[in-house]
Amino acid sequence: MWTFALFAVSFLARPIGGFVWGHIGDRIGRRNALAWSILIMTSATVCIGLLPGALQLGLWAPALLLFFRVMQGFSASGEYAGASAYLVEYAPVSL
Numbered sequence: 001m002w003t004f005a006l007f008a009v010s011f012l013a014r015p016i017g018g019f020v021w022g023h024i025g026d027r028i029g030r031r032n033a034l035a036w037s038i039l040i041m042t043s044a045t046v047c048i049g050l051l052p053g054a055l056q057l058g059l060w061a062p063a064l065l066l067f068f069r070v071m072q073g074f075s076a077s078g079e080y081a082g083a084s085a086y087l088v089e090y091a092p093v094s095l
Helices: 002-028 030-050 060-090
Strands: none
Touching: 002 030, 002 060, 030 060
């Protein structure tokens, strides 16, 4: 059950990330916000891949996994919303 809860936490962080990334995209530009959200998603994914197990870190291993999953969920909303808004804003006008 804890595994499913850990997986679901990233989905709970997405609405918060959507508000934050939308604000950042409006202030500094969609391209910069999209680039930063991709960098955060990539770094969180790499950190999850390199995370040692519970034998090495003890209780810090699931805590760090939870933190990186929240980072993934937070940045995923910026990627989805930012990429779609960026494409719509910069797409050529078709006749």
